[in-house]
Amino acid sequence: MSAAIINLAYLLAVALFVLGLKGLSHPRTAVRGNRLGATGMLIAIVATLLDRQILSYEWILVGLVVGALAGSVMALRVPMTAMPQMVAVLNGFGGAASALVAGASIVESALPDAQLGVPLAQLTAAESLDKADPKLLEIWRQFEGEPAEGGAPPTPEDREARFRRFREQFSGPENLAQLDRALAAAFAPFEQRGLLDSPSTELGRGNPDEAIVRPRGAPEPLLRVKLAEVLLGDKSAVQQSLRTHVPPDETADLLFNWVKPRLAPTLEVDLEQTAAARQKASEAVPEVTDVFKAGQLLVSARDPKTGEPIRLSAEQIELLRLEDQAAQMQRTAGEQIVRALTVLVLIFVMFVLCGMYMRYRQRGPLDSVSRLLTLIVMAAATVGGAKLLSADPWRAELIPLLLFGMTMSIAYRQELALVVVTAIALIVTLAAGHDLYEFALLMSVTTVGVVNVGRIRTRRKLIYVGLACGALAAVLDVAIALLNNHPLNVFLLTDAARIGLWGLAAGFLMTGLLPFIEQVFGVLTDLSLLELGDVSHPLLQELVRRAPSTYNHSLTVGAIAEAAAEAIGARGLFVRVGAYFHDIGKMLKPGYFVENQGAEGSRHEGLVPAMSTLVIIAHIKDGSDLARQYRLPQPIIDLIVQHHGTTLVEYFYDRAHERSQSDPNGDEPDENLFRYPGPKPQTKEAAVLMLADAVESASRTLIDPAPARIESLVRSIAERRLHDGQFDESGLTLRELRTIEKSLVVSLISIYHGRIKYPEPRGEARPDARDAREPREARGEPTSQRASASAAEDRKNDDAAVPAAAPAATKD
Template sequence: MSIGKRRPKPSRAQLRSFPSVSLQQSRLARQRARLVSLSLVALTVLATSAIVHGSGPAFTYRLGQRPDREIRVNVKEFRIRNQTKTSNERQAAADQVPPSMVNDPAPIKDLAERLDDLTVTIAKSQRYEELAKTLISTWKLKPETYLDIKAATDTPQRRDNLHIQIAKAFVPLLDAGVLGPGALPRNEETSRTLSIRNLDQPVSEARVFPRERVVPERIVKPDGAVAREFIAAFTTPRVGETLFQLVADRLDGRPTLTYEQEETALLREIARNQVTEHYDPFTRGEVLVEQGQTIGEEQLILLRMEHDEAINSLTLGERARRALGILVMVSALFILTGYYVARHERLIAADFGRTATICALVVISLGIVRLLANQSWNADLIPVASAAMILAIAYNPGFGLVATFGLSLLTCMALGTGIGHFLVLMGGTAAGVLGLNDVRTRTKLIKVGATAALGYLIMTWATGLWEHQPIELIRSDGLWRAGWGLMAGFFMGGSLPFLENAFGIVTGISLLELGDNTHPLLQELVRRAPGTHNHSITVGAIAEAAAERIGANGLLVRIGAYFHDIGKMLKPHYFVENQTGSTNRHANLAPAMSTLIIIGHVKDGVDLGRQHHLPERIIDLIEQHHGTTLVEYFFHEANRRNGCNPDGATIQESAFRYPGPKPQSKEAGILMMSDCVESASRTLSEPTPSRIEGLVSELIDKRLRDGQFDECGLTLREIAEIRDSLIKSLIGIYHGRVKYPEQRTA
């Protein structure tokens, strides 16, 4: 190459950089994931809007409520069934149906035949004394009666005429029959008419007769209707009177009517059903409830009828406008919540599973609210309180408070309640949610439920007095709501293990259970790698103090520190804290092989954690506590050995780095710093405060320059606070001790 010649410029095609295929695929995958999440949220908005809309405007009036304004009919007209009048008319129609009786005319026919035989016997006899004594005693026949009948049958013609007249006289008795004593039940004895049919007749041919026509006491009366008809059948009234007297003495023992209970009940039921419902009309502008009047049962029925009529009268356009308004309001609420999540809860925004779980929880909670809407127990706060508490435990009280606001607002929209109900829901639930900052005991949730119950009680009384509601209603609502708030705490306490599994929640209770020394992994770590176990305990202590210093989850960091090096138990003697004597397993290994063994403890720890079902947040700490840091000792050793070999290949730094990922949370960043400074501090021959401070500052600054804390959210101020806390903790561990003189033996 000649001096002074300019190098040719590369073409624009050579200057343009194209993204690699993997970057394009990663970008497309993120876009698809974002699109799926947005589609899920859009479906949740539609489902929530449908639940809030329901079948139309909600019915907001309750028994015992006192409205602050006059309530009038707001529809053209509606009618309400008058149950009392309808029942009275139906009962009157049933009472008009007479008892159904079946007539068996055989006893009356027998009596007619015997009377006819008597007249024949008297016609054939010459005088009264010739008659049989049994016949006289049976008929109670007197001489004057004998003479009257004898005179009416003295010729064959008159005898035949009398036979015809007797048959005609018995027709009324055969048609109506005779009612015997006890034939009717007591409840039917007051009936003035009877429906009577013969045995061989269908029900449709039954005829109605006055009761006096069939009662023996009325039949035998000479001035009665039966007596008059009987006597009228004879041409000679005296003969009719004489024969009727004989018949009247024989009717008491010959009842012919039988009561038909089932037929009577059936006919009366038919009569009831034929009476149509009676409705009272109400027109637009008519007052239903006066201002300040307490809503009773009757007013509540009227309001419900008017509300149903108003919903039925809504046109398709009115329904569409209402649905559109609800959709816009629900969308705005979701956008507001989504903005909060994107700014302050990025873990939720970046995780489709968490987003799907929250969306499902919102839809289920509002669905339960809708199912409980028609109850008078104020149980609609149970799903709101439970959902808000679940989100506060799963993430943080701040997000739980946002969820409380959204769910309370959506509940009031679905139920059509006013600002008073919103204040009760928001105030009581927020009081419980704000107490869920750290759940380390089972009783904590019960105390939170009691706090929520107290909040519901106070807010119910406050809003009730403000809205001028009756004291009885306020007292009832307050007790119900306080009871449900307390039950929400018990429900959360009992269902917490299931919620932890379903939502991937790591509470203080589960962390304390994991930190128990009886855990199988910790027991195995003590047995196989006691030095690593001792290191983990120390790291946990100093990391917890540092986390508490900046307001992070100290308990999570401490328990994560207990498990962060469990992968070392598979090859414990390759790590310096477990090596005894002067034996070094790495002496005969190539630096690259030693690096693979050292780095491998992270993957082994993740595998062991998943085998023993450790929570994902603990596994994340195991995976991220080294980030992508460099295994410096073996990297420099490889470079040293490579320098002695001119033909050796170039050492790639990436081959001596941990696979990562870098710390993704503040707790993981704290654990990384605590782990490295605790390990390094053991190498100090004289751990004076100045040396400890210099070592800690150097190690943290090195990782800061290496970009290890770029993704965990730690600020420089917080890193400085953590550094100060770690320095103080290590100085406390390696503080100077008084040297006691050697104890002399006796």
């Protein structure tokens, strides 16, 4: 039957199914729905039977009879109340039938000879290829297979003649039965031996010709077979077996073309057992020794015919390595001891120099055991990685050395990085067996990386540094080769390009490792500082909401502190970002600090001086707690804790002193109770922040912020901090202190710069003195804070809020 009629029947069946389902949706149309559905199913079954070219209808008739009898009995005996149970049973039978069909499909797919009957019956039923439908032509193409590579495709006449011979050979039940027996005999050996896909990719090198077959999980072998007897593919044992049992060869090849894509391998390579067998066979082979006489040429660097340089093979390089090992083994015990002692003394001296530099110049790695252990582990990992990567064909010892040098430069200072890298580069050179030329190359390239890392403000910085290191490494490699009389050829340029690539690779690796390096060493690069200093940070937004004047003060301090830090070569960006967060503790009690007080006055009026001091000092601890809660980096927390050092809260100390003087029974106040807990500034950046914070707050008390007054104020505050010992632990020099003072003076003068007074419009009343003072009073500053410049220079408390009703304390 044609495909068009079959498809039309299937389409009609689908339409009847849809109409039947619609009819089942209502009790009145349920009977009609059942009939429509049954009719659709009947049409689908008949179309399937006609389409699939069923060879035997006996079993189908038996199934129909049995099903009809069972359905009749259930229709007569099962009451309507038990209909749900009956439907469930019938659904169960349907599921079981689906499982049986699936199992039969699996079995049928595993037995190609069992599948062959259907297409053979279809082909033998056809008269010729010309009258065959497209589906039958597709089946015949599966038997023909693809034409041989390079061969011409068969003509239509050849195809037709081959089809007739094939159809005549298998027409009739007797011929099909005979074919079935021949196929069983052809596949019988493979049911025992099994089938295997091409194992070349799994077995690796070698050319095995035998295989030991064993059941999965069984230790004992089943049989030993030739690989050719179990391999699938063209011209395999399966094809030969078919040619033996199903003559002629043309027919066997046609059957093999159809069977081949349906054959599934039943064997797989046991790599573990194969490796063990190889090792056992290798150990059984006696060792072969080649003898080379002294003076005999092992490897030639040039082609003997053309004289051109050649690239050494892996075997030649291995031969040279063995020769070097043999030369080292021929050294006497005394020579080996002297060499070992020399290397140990050299390494010991280098590390002693590194330790002395750390002891007297930079104690960063010696401050804690964890930092020192981290440095030692990094150095050991660098040497081990460089030794591992120095082998051929990689020669990539530059990568770990560059990573180590740039990490040291980021975590500590560049000077310490250069000192330690020199020692590590020497050890790597000795461990890899290189000469001084290689040491010079490693040191030069690593020095460029260490010096150029600097401040990392962009993510591309480290990639550019790696590119510069790679370019220098390539140039130095060519220069060293030319100094050693190597010709300039493609091999030399290839090696130089490879070394340059390692430098670039180190830059990319460093970019990815940077966040982990910052976390391990507790450092902040400029890139992280730029992200941290974003005004959208939750802490800064909270500070704006709770204490806007403190936020404005922090921004101003950050601006002038950054300029001062840059003036002495310190990290200005670090100081600026630290200044943004240095007073975040004030947001918990903003009303107790003068910049946040409004017209309602000071909250310290009802507190004794000691209690007011505790409130003022508490903003340091509150700030550090908030910083840890929001996971700020430790260097920023250090600035928060150190920006007041151990300075005296002078205003409340003086008030306590006045009270003790006025009270005959009063005791002299303890100065230690009115000091910040510290510690004192430990870095130059912390000292700069301390001065900037103090002078910015004090400058706001100047009624007339003239340049001379500002300069006198800054010098006075700096001198008092210096005499109080606040800079003793910061490493700040007197020259740097004077430079900071000048920078702060310039910044404050630019902030309080003068303006031209415009003439008054005619006809308007001139504001009186009270009106002229209104802008300052509108800011909510207590009048007592407007002391003279001499008072601000003499006594400054940048955090304490002075009660509005208290008289201004001045000294002449």
